[in-house]
Structure formats: structure tokens, C-alpha cells
Amino acid sequence: MSAHDLAVETGRRFAEAAPLNATLHWSQDVLDREAARLSVTPDGPLTGMAIAIKDNIVTTEEPTTCASKILAGYISPFEATVISRLRSAGAMVAGKANLDEFAMGSSTENSAYGRVLHPLDHSRVPGGSSGGSAVLVAAGVVPAALGSETGGSVRQPAAFCGVVGVKPSYARVSRFGLVAFGSSLDCISVFGRTVDDAARVLAVMSGHDPRDSTTRAEPPMQLPVPRTDLRGVVVGLPREYFPADLDPGIRAGCDRAIAAMKELGATVREVSLPHTRYAVPTYYIVNPAEAAANLARFDGVRYGPRHVGSGADVRALYQATRGEGFGPEVRRRILVGTFVLSAGYADQYYVRAQAVRKLIADDFARVFADGVDLLFTPTTPTPAFKAGEKTTDPVQMYLADVFVAPASLAGVPAMSLPIGRDQGLPIGGQLIAADFDESRMLAVAGLLERTVDAVAEVRT
């Protein structure tokens, strides 16, 4: 397909998918300009691939709003390093995907521009916060999309929507041009229709960036070498991720995937990550604390719409701009983050959370040092839930992250891949690897993808 035809076809698909509300900005004009650029660009590893971008990663051709009113109309004067790398590799940057405002949420119901619909059941959520990116891949608009993870925001929607979602190791991919949310957690991550699509995008994006000193000085990720069996691979099943009250469909899907891994020759053994139950409360201290600090920059002075307020001084400007500009979940996190960092409470909450986070990271280090190559778990405790089901109780929404938050806190790579369906809804299986061991994780995932029927009902 020529670059021109790809632009036309991608535009047609964006238009067709419009009712899902997964896209915030796209235009045929921008797609045509990308096609013109690609027609004079040498072929690269991503030639012919259109990629959608979560709208918290800056691009210069279209706005970057983070799905927030406070950045309405903002167009970045520079582009993110990952965007430059994708474009140099031959990819077509195809539009900006909807998300939970500032990536805060687990259902993409928190966008200031309306909720994103699950492509298979419009009454359900696609997961979040990168719900728009997941839906654009699941609906066949693009074969790959960028998301961002702070605590599962790619793996969880990937599981809900039945696509592949990969969070690399912390410090693997440059965050220059990612609007900061939780700086000790944020990772630009990728959705793919297949493991191979996601792996190819990740390989191109990864590697040290002089503009982001938090990237590690390591070469880019190597593409995984395809496997034909799992002999010699030790897979750990952490018992804390398989509680007695686990959703029966999720359990059936995992059982089937585990049986497949054994049949392929893997050694499967039970392990323990004893501090797992502290991951969500730890996350919901560290994350709001960092969010409150990062979002202090949105004050109506340098970018975005301004609200002057009644006091007519600079404090009234800050308060009115932020009060008008941020939605309910962002306001809640800023308030919680400010509270846990405030005088008299910082030791009790923030300092303690950092210490418990170390225990969670040590759990992972211990099992990987003990001969386990990969961990396998469910990605989510349930399939996609109904819209509105968890919006009144923030803590219930936070618990949707129970199986994805630990790897984010530990900084290790993890991914979700579709392993079957229960009553028509996709189920995701999660693989977690040791730091910077993405290639092995992706190779095992690639074989599982070819072995396990991702659309078959797991309970008959």
C-alpha cells in the first residue's frame, strides 16, 4: 500500500470509528501531509504502519490536551522524542487518542471530552487511562498506538479490549514530550494488534535519549527471537494474584493459558509476592503526591485558557484557572497528593509509602533471583465493567488496578495479551519480567499468541 493509500484508508477508518469517541484530534489534511513526508522518506522498520498517539504525548501537527479543559487548544512547539523516532522509522503519526484527563483513571470516563465506548459492548468501559488508544487498535483503525502507563494504564485497557499492551521497564523509553504525571512511575507504552506489532514499535522507541536524563544508557531493545517451545523457561504464578474469589471467567482463561505453557515445555511453579496487597494503597499515595507536584505548572500563565477569578490578583488567577480547568478526578488527586505531602502528614503517608514500595520491588527481585524467568497473572480482576459502575466510589475504581500497579511500582516490564473471552468479553493474561528483560517476555508472548485462541470462550 502506498503512503497516500494508507492515509486515505486510515482516514476512512477514523471516520467510521467516530461513534466510539476514541479520537480527540485527527484530520485528513494531517494524514495527507504525513503521506507526503513518507513518500520521500527511506523505508524503515515501521514503514506502512499508522500509529495513533495518546493525547498526553506532544506532537506539533495537532493539539495536545491531555483530555483536559485546562489545555484546550494547546499545540506544542516541539515533538516528543518517541514521535521523532517513530516518524524516522517510517511510521505515519495518525491522530491523537482520547484518555482519562491527565491519564488519571481506569475507565476513560474522566475525559473532559466524553467517555470512550468499549468497541464490543457500548454500555461498558474500555479501561483506562489509555482507553482511546486501546479502542483504536481493537476497532482496527490502526495496528498500533502509543499509550502511557503510570500504574497499568496500558495493560488494563489492553485486557478489556482484547489487544496486546506492553509497558517497558522504567527508564527504557524517553519521556521527553510526555506530559508528566507521576515521574517515578511514568512509562510511554504501546498497544499492538499483535505482539509483533507492539515489539517493533517498542524496539524503535527504546534507548537512551540525551534529552531525558532518566533514560538508562542502554542500547535499544532487541526484537525478540521467535520461539517454538518454552523448554527451559521457568514461569512463576504468584499466589496473591489468584485469590479464591477471583472472577471465574478470568480464572478459566488463566488456567487454559497456564496449561498451554506447560504443554509447550515451560516449568510452572507457584511463587509468593507477599507485599502485593499493599500495592494499590502505596500507589494511591505516591501517584497523587507526584501528580500534585507535576500539575502545579498549569496555572493560567504560560499556556491554556485563563480564568481571572473574583479577587483580581494572581492567587485568584491560579485558583480560578485550576478550579475551572481540572475535572473531578484530577482535583481529587491534587487534593490527596497535597494532603499526603503536607506538614505533619508527609512521614505518615508519603515516606511510609516509599518504604513499602521498596518491599514490593524487593518481592519481584527475590523471585527473579530465585530462578523464575517470567511471572504469569491475570491482568484484571474482572472483564470490562459497565460505564458508571465505579464512578461514585473512587476506591472501587482504584481497585481495578490491583494486578497492574505492583509492576509499575517496581519499575519492571510487564504486558497483557488476550487469552480468551468470557461471555463475549476479552480476558487478558499478564506477563511480568525482570528489569530490561522485555525481549524474553515478548518472545514467550509471541508463542502464546500463536498457541492460545484469543477469541474462544473460556467457559463453555
Next chain:
Amino acid sequence: MKIGEAEVRHVARLAELAVAETDLPLLATQLEGIVTFVAQLDEASVPADSTAVAVGPERLTLREDVVNPIPMRHGPEAMAPVFIDGFFVVPKLGGMAEE
């Protein structure tokens, strides 16, 4: 712990965030729920000599000490709500001048 409307008002002021008086009761309930939930970390047994987790590179890589500006498509005047003669314009400092 109990979180009341006064606590929310105080934290909102620290965060420079306008919160309507009518929103205070719900926010207080929600914040109390969240803070009670995260307080279960008190049950975790943390060793006395524990250290905070460190993610990212073992040491930061230093760049050459040269100015290497990032090419910009447009300047601040295209993004700022009010930008005159090279300056971001803000209202008078008011009470902040004394703080």
C-alpha cells in the same frame, strides 16, 4: 482519620485550587475514604533500616556542557493567554507579595 470540610478547604488553598463550598461535603467524604484506604499501609512491617526505592539509571548521564536549544515551532506568544513585549502578563500579586 476524619477529614472535615475545614481540612479540604485548607488543602485546596495549599494546592491553589478553587473549590465551591457546595462541593466540600462530597470531597471531604471521598478524601476520607481514600485516606482511610491508603492508611492500611500502617499494617505493613517495614524494617527499621529500610530505604526508599530508587528507580531509573544508577547514575544520571551528564551531557556536554553546551547550549543546545530545542527547535521550537512557535514561541510563548502563541501559547500564553496574555503575552506582551516578551513578558507573560499576570495580575497584581496581592496577598502573595507578603508571603
